[in-house]
Amino acid sequence: MPLRHGRRVYRLAGLRPPAWYEVKISYPASIPSSFSIRLVSDPDAVEDQGSKNRRLLNTEKIIFKAESTKPVYVLVMVEPEGVVAKPNVKERELALFNIVSDELLLGIPHFPWWVGIAAVVCIVLASLAPYFLPLQKLLNYEATKPSNIDAAKVS
Numbered sequence: 001m002p003l004r005h006g007r008r009v010y011r012l013a014g015l016r017p018p019a020w021y022e023v024k025i026s027y028p029a030s031i032p033s034s035f036s037i038r039l040v041s042d043p044d045a046v047e048d049q050g051s052k053n054r055r056l057l058n059t060e061k062i063i064f065k066a067e068s069t070k071p072v073y074v075l076v077m078v079e080p081e082g083v084v085a086k087p088n089v090k091e092r093e094l095a096l097f098n099i100v101s102d103e104l105l106l107g108i109p110h111f112p113w114w115v116g117i118a119a120v121v122c123i124v125l126a127s128l129a130p131y132f133l134p135l136q137k138l139l140n141y142e143a144t145k146p147s148n149i150d151a152a153k154v155s
Contacts, residue, residue, distance in 0.1 A: 006078040006095055009043040015066040020104040023074055024061035027097035032082030035097065036060055038075045063104065074099060 015021060025035045037060050066072060078095045102109035 006076075008076055009040060010074050010076060010099055011043070012072045012074060012099075012101055015072060015101075016103075017066050017069055020063065020065050020107070022061055022063050022102045022104055022109060024100050025076065025097050026100050027095065031092055031095060032080065033095050034079050034081040035095075036077045037062055037099075038077075039064055040073045040075045043073045063107075 012021075012023065023037065023039075025037055027033065027035060039062055062074075064072070076097070076099065078097070080091065102111070105113060
């Protein structure tokens with residue numbers, strides 16, 4: 001997609017109707033650009049409106065519910081922003097990006113749930129470890145074991 005005044009409509013495929021989804025743009029920071037995304041119902045009749053989506057750290061995301069089996073379209077618009085960091089380097093003409101669509105469970109994407117479950121399992125294992133590992137016996141054994149330095153002082 002061209003970096004200057006670039007706009008294109010993409011169809012989101014594989015959505016399940018009763019689920020909530022989060023759509024966001026992922027792009028390299030080496031290309032200084034500003035993306036905006038918007039859900040549209042008709043890909044042929046797209047008027048130019050400002051984006052009212054959530055912006056955080058120069059990224060945008062949309063949360064929506066797939067209510068029917070009709071297709072969902074996302075309008076992606078891009079404009080150049082900032083300057084190229086390297087001197088004597090020509091500004092890129094094309095914008096590289098990925099559209100990321102995640103299904104939500106209780107408002108949180110699926111992958112962070114697995115990370116949270118793994119963290120809880122680690123905390124539980126760490127709290128149960130002292131009951132199964134003889135930590136106290138190991139500490140007492142090291143304290144009663146005579147060292148070579150002590151033996152040299154006695155003789």
